[in-house]
Amino acid sequence: MRKRTPFLIFWPQYFDLKKTRSQGRRLPKNLAIEKVSIEEVAAAAKRLEYQVQIEPILKYPKSWWEESGRVLINTKGKKKFKVIKEIAKEIKKMRGQ
16 A cells, blocks of 8 residues: 555545546535635635645646646545545535535
């Protein structure tokens, strides 16, 4: 098994309801969210007490023409998919859905 570095990369496309799985969405549609920004991802991660860094200039490789940015999150050794689900649920809670 590979060694986990403390920071993992999270792109807003992972959470976007309008994206398909092949376009980068990682969540099932019932957990996905419309129009997610890196600020929302970072705020949700901070509320879940993760250490966060925002990189706003970078572009998601599959949609290099869109400026989306990315968020680096110290997952404390948790698996990435579990953290993605936690963040999606927290964003929905923040939006009041």
